[in-house]
Amino acid sequence: MQNHPVYTDNDPQSELSTLNLGPTHPATHGVFQNVLQLDGERIVSGVSTIGYIHRAFEKIAEHRPFYQITPLTDRLNYCSSPINNMGWHMTVEKLLNIQTPKRVDYLRVIVMELARIADHIICNGVLGVDTGAFTGFLYMMEHREAIYEIYEEVCGSRLTTNIGRIGGFERNFNSRAFDKLRAFLKNFPKTLKEFESLFNRNRIFVDRTRDVAAVSAETALSYSWTGPLLRAAGVDYDVRAMNPYSSYEDFDFEVPVGDNGDVYSRFLVRNEEMWQSLRIIEQALAKLDKEPSDIFHADVPEFYLPPKEEVYNNMEALIYHFKIVMGEIPTPTTEVYHSVEGANGELGFYLVNDGGRSPYRLHFRRPSFINYQMYAPMSRGMLLSDAIINMSSLNVIAGELDA
């Protein structure tokens, strides 16, 4: 897989046909273009073209104060925005050496695991759709809606959440949020079980996915794969377990691994991760009972935006509000790399700070971007229909791919 093909064949006598798969093809679920050369239905070579929704987030981030970068991270992997938001906030907290209270960590864990479930619901549901089973997708989507309603109670928005603040959350979780969370924990396992029994031993599904696009652990590591894809290939690398952030070390969960990295293993790994996420959320809820219920942010007035009514009525809050918004609070001149386990893999933030109001340089290590580069080389020799489900199971999100 060393030599990457470049499409040059313009020979009219050629037996091969050229197919533009994308940029807007209903089967690609996003803006992905692959120029494929086909011999019948078999792919001879392919070239991926990306960048159709490139929005220059890294450049914009060099001109924005820290708080205004959170909405940019929303738009990376927009299927699980809270993980991106909190990953960014935790990067800034690491830069500023802010210790968050345990309750904040647990609340964050709850929201991040919900986001992971929402992301895996989409990926595995769509994988079902692409293999011809629409039912599972529809059953699962009902629960993604339930997750979005929990986001709404916590932060007011659904898809691009902009959730939380540096140091914690903008407001405490209300009782409806917990009610909806408990209802979700009660209803979702039943559907997930049904979903698994619909697919896991389904002859058509297994025939379509088993041994399709199998990737060895060595190849996956060489291509810097992370997340469910790497774990499906048999490497148990999970940032949550290896470099715990947000108190993940307090939780008891397993890191599922697959055997040969094919589409079927990826599907199973993602399903199992949803079960583990449910386990983590249940443990987090139990731990919350032991924490004081009125703490939802760290005590860092220099960086935590004060509530609006205090800004209007309290001199000190007004000063802090002004200084935070204008970026007038000194920050250390240093560099920091922080990574979280996004739904697709290691989501890294490399922040070089010069003490100014915005980062000197901010680089996002986007798992979709790095995972997707194997797509064209690994498609060679594959059937076109297999390449389609391979793309679904890579779960490449266009926003994260192009940043």
Next chain:
Amino acid sequence: MAKIPNEQLIKAIADKFDTSVTVIGEPYELLTVETGRETIIDLLSFLKTDPELKFIFLTDITGIHYPEQEKPIGIIYHLHSLTTNTRIRIKVFLENTDVHIPTATVLWDGANWMERETYDFFGVIFDGHPDLRRILNVDDMTAFPMRKEFPLEDPNRVDKKDFYFGR
């Protein structure tokens, strides 16, 4: 295995590379070293293949631009040793007039797009790269947009002037 202490890492590198690799800091316990482009592939390959260190995982390659430095263009590698859970950051700085550096695709296939991205945004030319083209920007772009001199917005554009919005 436990994390390799930074002192041991520094010693292992110094034994092999003497003064051609310099330590520039340990921000947040992440060892950061600097080297030149002559030694970068040797250093990466040593870190990857050394049986004690085993930095087999390339986390990221990216660039940075310090216009006021003598060597303004930086390339930054993040490596991760999965068995010992140790990370290391390596920097190489290049002069503006000679932005060539050997490619890391000989060691990791995954370096391909990371280097293309760095080329696309900083104009760093990775010698020996199999397919060094722009990746996120359009092919006929002439500038390297993450360099500091490139403005965020065209200062001459008029379509965002206030009077168009009745202000």
